[in-house]
Amino acid sequence: MKGILKYTAALLLASTATGAAAQDLRSAYFMQTSVNRHQMNPALLDSAYVGVPLLNNINIGTTGNVGMADFVYKSNRPGYDLTTFMNPEISAGEFLGNLHDKNRIDIYLNYNLFSFAFQAFKGMNSVELNLKSSTNVTMPYELFEFMKETGAREQYSIDNLGIRTQNYLELALGHSHQINDRLKVGAKMKFLIGAAYADFNVEHMDVTMTGDQWAINADAKLAAALGKSQFSYDDSNDPATIDPNRGGKVDGLDDYSFSLPGFGLAFDFGATYKVLDNLTVSASITDLGFISWKDVNMASSRGEYTFDGFTDIWVSGDDEGNKIGDQFENLGDDLNRVFSIYDDGKGKKTQGLAATLNIGAEYTMPFYDKFRVGFLYTSRIHGRYSYHQGMLSAAVRPVKWFEANLNTSGSSTGWQLGGMLSFYVNKFNFYVASDRMIWGKFGKPFIPLNRANTNISLGFNIPM
Secondary structure (H helix, E strand, O other): OOHHHHHHHHHHHHHHHHOOOOOOOHHHOOOOOOOOHHHOOHHHOOOOEEEOOOOOOEEEEEEEOOOHHHOEEEOOOOOOOEEEOOOOOOOHHHHHOOOOOEEEEEEEEEEEEEEEEEEEOOEEEEEEEEEEEEEEEEEEHHHHHHHHOOOOOOEEEEEEEEEEEEEEEEEEEEEEEEOOOOEEEEEEEEEEEEEEEEEEEEEEEEEEEEOOEEEEEEEEEEEEEEOOOEEEEOOOOOOOOOOOOOOOEEEEEEOOOOOOOEEEEEEEEEEEEEEEOOEEEEEEEEEEEEEEEEEEEEEEOOOEEEEOOOOOOOOOOOHHHHOHHHHHHHHHHHHHHHOOOEEEEEEEEEEEOOEEEEEEEEEEOOOOOOEEEEEEEEEEEOHHHOEEEEEEEEEEEEEOOEEEEEEEEEEOOEEEEEEEEEEEEOOEEEEEEEOOOOOOOEEOOOEEOOOOOEEEEEEEEEEO
């Protein structure tokens, strides 16, 4: 795909490869042998350890209420294997019937580079360096309705479309302190170094049929900071005719060079309180902070413009033209003409992190104190990318060296089943877990087809 869509898609792929604000492993919240659960609540830092560098905590996954099967279909035409939803042989009712008012996909990775915890200052202390990245996409139903049913109506109104990616390093210093037998508190200070950022935002777009063209009036904005890059322009821009006060029509980014364009600060706060001997409640708020980005490429839409319609919805010709990638490439060319934005120059932008609120309760069974149940409510505060989730967990530690967890959770992206296995022996701890276990149909390479709800996490550390 070209233009802004090509740029944001490239960042989305980079997020999965380099590191996608990131989600934590919630299956670990009620696990006694988890040394990393203080990432969700700093008061849960309760033991000294040394993380195995680059292997202590790797957590990668996706969430969403749509999947690849909603946009890619098997073709009945000879010579074609797969085709996009824009193929005329796919009915509008079949395609649109699988979508939601708000279609979203989130990709993330939380990667611990090194960490350790030690006892001092009348409490436990932690030092950690994490690579965090998140990419969030939200697409309204009306966008796909316009794309698939173009001409069925003379006017479309599209709101709240966005693509955002944020990638940064985090150096975190934490401390937990036991106030008395029942109350424990914790806090973290995080120093942030931004690596890449982009935010493409369409607040509103009116599309109206005028003759044989579509008149588009959009409020679209782009802010992008990726190294020392700069905008490239559409081939149709003639330097002799470009208004110097307007800038050229943006087609993508060029001239990449390494830079760290963002710096910021964030805090975590948390507490646990033992209400009864077998009942503990907890609460935390994490990632209260911001990153300030410099050398940000800015662009926006400018008044009304026209769009001739989707012309590259069908690929024909030789076998090379039948590939599904080529079909999406051509579809991306058309979308680039739909979202027409112009260079506004460079500037600075401060972006808040996605703060997360966690509220939990854990109950130890009186008839078997090695078996515990818990409930965790999570609210991620992130504007149009916000979500809420409730998780019911059951954990058992029959022997000191082994602990297991099984949980189920519900959110706007559906119900998921998760679990965790932790092996905790002298001077060694290994765990493997998933908040959203993988099942159902898969495409190549091992991509969930029905829903983008999957993750995997693993780690090695040395208890002290």
